Amino acid sequence: MSKDTIVNEMRANLAREREGLALVRNTARGAFRVFETVGVVGRQGLGWLLGDREALPRHLRRTFESLGATYIKLGQFIASSPSLFPEEYVSEFQKCLDRTPPLPFHYIRETVEAELGAPLDTLYEWVDPKPLASASIAQVHAARLKNGADVVIKVQRPGVRQVLLTDFNFLYASARLVESLAPGLSRSALSGVIEELQAGMLEECDFLQEARNLDAFNRFLAETGNVAAVAPRPVASHTTKRVLTMERFHGVPLTDLQVLRRYTDDPAGTLITALNTWFSSLMVCDFFHADVHAGNLMLLEDGRVGFIDFGMVGRIRPEAWQGMMAFFEAIGSGDVPAMARAMAMVGMTSEEVDVDALARDISALQDRLTDVDASALVQADRNDREVNQLLTDLVRIGEGHGIRFPREFALLLKQFLYFDRYVQALAPELDMFSDQRVDLFGTLDQLPGDEPLH
Structure with a gap:
């Protein structure tokens, strides 16, 4: 030998x-x-x-x-x-906190050096030992590259991926047990929801994927000629699955109206830019930003809107987005058969949906439906008890016909709620559903590569 x-x-x-x-x-x-x-x-x-x-x-x-x-x-x-x-x-x-005690800086140093294969002071000119943010999955530090560029370093917490895998396997097994003991719950596909959530959260642990998301979003902006919005550019040479180095933005969160006025005399126009960019991404980009809370939308010093943190994104089938918009429009007009068709389009099912039977079940709610317009459904924090109950009843009716609404349905509703709060803070006179400056439905008239919808 x-x-x-x-x-x-x-x-x-x-x-x-x-x-x-x-x-x-x-x-x-x-x-x-x-x-x-x-x-x-x-x-x-x-x-x-x-x-x-x-x-x-x-x-x-x-x-x-x-x-x-x-x-x-x-x-x-x-x-x-x-x-x-x-x-x-x-x-x-709503009070569920995603803030955790910061990790000691020596862990940040050790992780970055192990991932990037070099001493910290040879990789960066300067790294702030005090974190900018510390959450359940990662911690973020300000830094500067050797070429003088300001960046932030996102470092994954130890063992997070293994904890997620273990927790979700435990939850999945528990869900399957519950479904076997209560067969009536199986139509709601509890275990399927857990599988979808697991996939989304594990994706958040892959910082290489987040870097690809950042690149893809900036390409989408360039290809659509959108110069009013931007996402941070990742630094490929300083990025791995557990360490993400990206451009640092300087600006203010969109919800801080008093500070915002120092940067612009048109807060409503800034919000409309953010809205139109996000709605356009639903149809033109491969994904949409699925976490546009106050910390993730900024007005930058140069006047552009900055979208940050692309760890959580959603992907929606064009027909599902069509169905969701048709669903809102049908509720606004009280068209129950159209609502049934839209629910079948939005939902996920392995069964053939009897749309006529679904419409008959929905008609039992018709009196309540005619009292709620489309915008009310995405303003549940304003129309609390009645709207929440109505949405719950509609979902249950859909489940009774074998329809399980996909994770993206909840993600989209969540973003609408966030944007509604932005409207309340920045432009309470703005109506997302009727203002001609907001391109909410216009992109649905013709999807890329599709036949006209109307």
Whole structure:
């Protein structure tokens, strides 16, 4: 046997040993996480049974926060889904915090150096030890490259991906058990919802994918001639799956009206730019930004609107977006058959939907539907109890016909709610659904490569 063969075999054996050790470590961590979850739930449940009888939604929210990243994200999903959950839970989970104690800077240094393969001071001119933000998945630090460019470094927290995998496998198994014990729930496809959420959250842990999202969004802006908006440009040489270095923006959040007026005398025009950019991305870009909360939309010093944090994006089939808009329009006009057709178009089902039967079931709500216009459905925080209940009833009717609304349905509603809050803060006189400057429905007249819709 030659020397090279022996060396190659030794390397192969070493690689197998490392893989085996990694598997053992991950299995051990997974088992520990399951025990930890059961322990937290057990303690919280026991406390509640022994007399600590705070309101159940608040108790559940506090339990989710104790369990960390996965459950905090699930809590935020509940908070942004008034069509799927009772009002008291939606309201309580609005308080679900995604802020965690900052990691020590030595961990940030060690992670960046391990990922990029060089000492920190050879990679960056300067890195601020104090984080700009610290959340459940990552921590962000300001920095400067050797060429003088201002950047931010997004560093993933230790073990986050393994925790997500373990938590979601546990939740999926629990959901399947519940579905087997209560067959009536299987039509709501609880386990399917969990699978979709898992896919979205695991994507957030891949910073190379986020970098590709940033590049794709900037290409979309360039191809559509949009010079009024921008996303940070990633620095490929300083980016891996767990470290993302990108251009730093200087500006103010869109919701800070007093500070915003120092940058522009037309806050409404700035908001319209953001709205039209986002609506255009639904049809022209491969994805839409699925987390346009106050920290992720900025007015930059040069007057452009900055879209940041592309870890969470949504992808929607053109026919599903058609269906959602048709759904709102049908509710506004009281056209029940059109509403049934739109629900079947938006929803996901392996069954053939009997649209006539669906329309008959919806007609039972017709009196309530005629009292609610399309815009009310995306302003549930203004029209609280009645609108939330109406949306819940519509979803349940759809589920009764084998329709499961996709994750994107909730994501889109969530972004509408965010934009509604921007409108309230910046331009309360603006009506997203009637102002001619807002291109909400115009892009639906002709989709790229499709026949006319009307």
